[in-house]
Amino acid sequence: MNNRNFVRGMFLMAIAALFGGVATRYTVGTFGHSGPGLFPIMVSAFLFLIGLITAVRSFFVERLPVDYNVKNIAVILASLVGFALISEHLNMILGIVFMVFVSTLAGTSYSVVRNIKIAICLVAIAFAFKNLLGLNLPLY
Amino acid sequence: MDVLHNLSFGFEQALTLQNLLYCALGCTVGTLIGLLPGLGPLSTISLLLPLTYSIPTGGALIMLAGIYYGAQYGDSVSAITMKIPHASSIVACIDGYQMTLKGKTGLALFTAGLSSFIGGTVAIIVLSTMAPALGEVGFLFGPADYCALMLLGFFCVSFVSAGSLLNGLAMAMVGVLLGVVGTDVNSGVARYTMDLAFLQDGIGLISIALGCFGIAEVVKNLDNKNVLTPFNGKIKLMPTWPEFKRIWPSALRGSVIGSILGILPGGGPTIAQFAAYAADKKFSKYKHEIGTGCIEGVAGQAAADEAAARTSFIPLMAIGIPENAVMALMMAAFVVKGIQPGPNMIATHPDLFWGLVASMWIGNCFLLVLNVPLVRYWLSVFKIPYTVLFPAIMFFCCIGTFSINNSIDDIYTTAVFGLIGYLFLRLDMEAAPLMLGFILGPMLEENFRRAMLLSRGDFGVFVSRPISGTLLAVIAIVVVWQVVAFFRAVRKKSAPAIDAVVPTTS
Numbered sequence: 001m002n003n004r005n006f007v008r009g010m011f012l013m014a015i016a017a018l019f020g021g022v023a024t025r026y027t028v029g030t031f032g033h034s035g036p037g038l039f040p041i042m043v044s045a046f047l048f049l050i051g052l053i054t055a056v057r058s059f060f061v062e063r064l065p066v067d068y069n070v071k072n073i074a075v076i077l078a079s080l081v082g083f084a085l086i087s088e089h090l091n092m093i094l095g096i097v098f099m100v101f102v103s104t105l106a107g108t109s110y111s112v113v114r115n116i117k118i119a120i121c122l123v124a125i126a127f128a129f130k131n132l133l134g135l136n137l138p139l140y
Numbered sequence: 141m142d143v144l145h146n147l148s149f150g151f152e153q154a155l156t157l158q159n160l161l162y163c164a165l166g167c168t169v170g171t172l173i174g175l176l177p178g179l180g181p182l183s184t185i186s187l188l189l190p191l192t193y194s195i196p197t198g199g200a201l202i203m204l205a206g207i208y209y210g211a212q213y214g215d216s217v218s219a220i221t222m223k224i225p226h227a228s229s230i231v232a233c234i235d236g237y238q239m240t241l242k243g244k245t246g247l248a249l250f251t252a253g254l255s256s257f258i259g260g261t262v263a264i265i266v267l268s269t270m271a272p273a274l275g276e277v278g279f280l281f282g283p284a285d286y287c288a289l290m291l292l293g294f295f296c297v298s299f300v301s302a303g304s305l306l307n308g309l310a311m312a313m314v315g316v317l318l319g320v321v322g323t324d325v326n327s328g329v330a331r332y333t334m335d336l337a338f339l340q341d342g343i344g345l346i347s348i349a350l351g352c353f354g355i356a357e358v359v360k361n362l363d364n365k366n367v368l369t370p371f372n373g374k375i376k377l378m379p380t381w382p383e384f385k386r387i388w389p390s391a392l393r394g395s396v397i398g399s400i401l402g403i404l405p406g407g408g409p410t411i412a413q414f415a416a417y418a419a420d421k422k423f424s425k426y427k428h429e430i431g432t433g434c435i436e437g438v439a440g441q442a443a444a445d446e447a448a449a450r451t452s453f454i455p456l457m458a459i460g461i462p463e464n465a466v467m468a469l470m471m472a473a474f475v476v477k478g479i480q481p482g483p484n485m486i487a488t489h490p491d492l493f494w495g496l497v498a499s500m501w502i503g504n505c506f507l508l509v510l511n512v513p514l515v516r517y518w519l520s521v522f523k524i525p526y527t528v529l530f531p532a533i534m535f536f537c538c539i540g541t542f543s544i545n546n547s548i549d550d551i552y553t554t555a556v557f558g559l560i561g562y563l564f565l566r567l568d569m570e571a572a573p574l575m576l577g578f579i580l581g582p583m584l585e586e587n588f589r590r591a592m593l594l595s596r597g598d599f600g601v602f603v604s605r606p607i608s609g610t611l612l613a614v615i616a617i618v619v620v621w622q623v624v625a626f627f628r629a630v631r632k633k634s635a636p637a638i639d640a641v642v643p644t645t646s
Contacts, residue, residue: 008567012310019317019332026329032597036324036331039585040317047313054306060630068566072362076355076534077555083538084551099538100531106362107527118528122535134194135543 004064009055013048020044072106079103091140096122143268150268150494153198154502162199163499166206167506173207174214175521176529181211182572183357185469186349187533190540197477198492202499204473205453208466209500212409212449213256213507214518216442220248221519231413232445235430235437242433247379251435252442253512255391259443260504262395263402263450268497270403270451271486274458278483281459283591284601288608288615289461290580290587293405295615297464297573300411305622308573311564315577316584318343325582326589338549345472347541347550348578351557352564352571354537358530359562386435390420394440398447403455408464409448416444450500456481457493461580465572468579 020041027035079102087095100119104110129135153159173184188207192200220236232252239248281289298308321332322342333339379387394416401412420440421430430437453470455463460482462468474481479489486493511518541550564571595601603609 004567008307008310008569011563011567012314015314015317019320022332026331027327030597031592031599032595034589034592036327036329039588040320040331043313043316043320047310047317050306050310050313054310057306057626064568066566068562069363073359073559073562076359076362077559080355080534080538080551080555080558084548084555087542087551088548096535099534103531103534104527106359107530109527114528115531118531122532125535126539129191129539129543133191135191135539136546137539137542 002065003058004066005058005061006055007066009051009053009058012051012054014051016044016048016051020048075106076103087138092126092138093123093140096126146490146494147268147498149490150496150498153491153495154202154498158196159199159202159495159499160502162195162203163206163503164506166203167210167503167510170207170210170212171214171217171507171510171518172210172521174211175218175518176533179211179357179533180215180353181208181466182349182469182575183353184208184211185466186346186353187536187540189346189469189473190543192473193476193544197479198495200477201473201492201496202503204470205496205500206503206506208470209260209446209449209503210507212445213252213511216252216256216445217249217511217515217518218522220252220438221245231417231441232438234417235433238431238433239438240433244433247383247435248433248438249515250379250512251387251438253508253515254387255394255439255442256446257504257508258388258391259395259398259445259447260450260507261501262392262443263399263447264497264501264504266399266403266447266451267454267500268494271454271458271493271497274403274454275483275486278459281483281607282605283587283594284605285607285611286461286587287584287591288602288611289405289459290584292611292615293461293463293580294573294577295618296405297576299618299622300408300464305618307569311569311571312573312577315574315579316581318348318574319578319581320585325586336549338545338547338553342582343578344541344544344550344553345469345578346544347553348557349469349575350537350541351554351559352561352574354533355554355558356561356565356571358533359558360565361526362530383435386426387439390424390436390439391443393419393423394443395447397440398444399451401444402448402451405455405461405463408452408466409445412444412448413441416440446504453496457485458483460485461583462576465575468576471579 023037023040023044026037026040028037028041029035031038079099082102083095083099086092086098097119100115100122104115104118123139126137126139130137130139154163169188170184173179173187174181179187185204185207189204192203195203216232216236219232221240236248236252239245294309294312295305298312299305319342321339323330323333323340330340394412397416397419398409398412401415402408417430417437417440420436421427424430424436424440426434426436452463452467455461456467456471456474460480462471471481479485479492537554538551541554542548544550561571564574591601601608602612
């Protein structure tokens with residue numbers, strides 16, 4: 001079903017079921033003396049109700065399709081995760097260069113020269129942050 | 141005069157060279173980043189929050205406040221010149237952009253600058269008189285009252301920012317659930333941590349904020365592929381005397397409206413702008429011109445915008461409950477600095493409170509100087525193409541999340557919330573209530589559990605206490621009104637449909 005409102009309702013119910021389901025494993029207790037599970041269960045129940053109303057309501061209001069573009073979000077997330085992995089195992093300068101070159105794949109145009117310029121600027125800013133503002137960046 | 145004495149004490153605090161510098165820096169950086177497409181006040185503050193960690197408390201708060209109203213103002217400049225609004229300056233697009241089309245950009249910018257100044261000044265008078273008084277009220281609040289106030293905040297924010305009570309409320313609840321992640325304060329049980337060590341202290345606020353507002357916004361702009369045409373027109377700033385006289389009444393009206401709406405739960409700049417614009421449409425001497433690009437259409441909303449941006453600090457500092465997502469971030473900044481906003485704050489940290497109030501007025505002057513004569517230089521920011529801009533934004537997101545705990549794990553969290561934020565965006569779910577829910581969630585749980593403990597599990601306490609009873613009654617009215625409005629809309633929609641069917645069959 002490609003209907004934004006309906007998908008949203010389902011999505012909310014899934015989140016509520018996930019949090020509520022896990023919460024039942026914690027001690028619930030009574031209202032007067034509540035355990036760690038009580039509050040999440042109450043909130044999840046409320047959220048589930050909202051999700052249900054949203055899903056039912058979607059049949060009465062205008063249908064809007066879900067439009068999305070897998071490529072852009074995938075490229076951006078890949079560049080983020082790559083940045084984190086490279087910074088963790090090698091160093092952050094390489095991470096920045098990797099991020100610039102991968103993330104610009106999502107842009108409207110691609111230019112290696114421009115990417116090199118951006119990367120140099122960002123590395124310079126990173127050095128300024130490290131030395132002037134005292135941020136503890138593992139640059140090299 | 142107590143207030144005057146306090147204010148002069150505040151100016152003493154704010155006028156040190158160091159604090160002046162932080163204020164100027166905050167205003168400048170805030171305006172600069174606020175101007176950039178796709179970065180409103182929320183993302184600007186979350187991007188720059190980590191940078192203030194190494195600054196002394198007073199300076200950090202002054203700088204953050206400067207970033208906030210600077211970003212708010214920068215937003216309206218981009219709205220007037222190029223009609224690219226963020227959520228916070230939709231109204232400025234209407235008459236402001238019309239004035240640009242007429243070639244009166246300079247006049248529009250001058251009007252916005254001056255009105256913002258008037259709005260800010262009025263708001264500071266309100267802030268310095270109201271906040272201490274409201275702080276007294278704050279002492280009367282019990283746990284049940286806090287719960288009711290937070291619930292009211294959720295309802296109002298949902299209604300204002302998402303436009304639909306149901307969607308906004310859902311997001312607030314998702315935020316509350318995310319706030320539960322981490323170690324339970326009362327029992328020490330680790331909840332929803334999936335045995336990951338870095339989740340023991342809960343999910344990082346900045347990770348969520350940058351994921352939902354930074355990364356997701358970047359992808360949204362990339363999806364849209366809209367190319368911005370930089371503004372190249374001429375700017376003639378100084379108005380003529382009759383034009384100048386037209387600014388005042390609207391700006392004053394907007395200031396008052398903005399100051400009041402800034403204090404109410406769920407209030408803030410956005411709703412204040414709409415209200416001020418509507419008021420001008422009704423009461424202004426030139427109401428027939430509004431919508432076609434006239435001074436009143438810009439002055440009122442700009443004044444209300446800046447006034448509300450400042451008075452929305454009142455509930456945070458006097459009662460300790462942030463009323464919208466931006467204030468929720470501010471509260472996080474206060475807490476990081478070891479200050480608990482609330483009724484005690486004004487008494488225990490008078491230097492911070494009055495210093496902040498005074499710095500807002502100084503910031504006002506900075507903004508006026510920065511923006512009115514220098515606006516043409518600011519506009520050159522738009523000549524940077526988005527393909528260059530977005531890797532830089534991502535870089536700042538990464539550095540921001542990393543430097544909070546010096547932990548790479550936080551970047552993964554940001555990536556996860558980037559994906560979730562993108563899903564939310566594509567499903568038309570506004571992330572602002574989520575922020576508020578996330579910050580208020582732990583407080584809501586704490587106060588709820590305390591209230592129930594005190595009443596031995598009796599829900600009657602929420603109704604019987606006068607403050608919480610009144611607040612809950614307001615919520616009930618809002619809900620009933622929404623349900624009635626929905627059914628009316630459905631009936632109205634099905635009625636013309638039937639009308640349309642009838643003639644064809646007959």
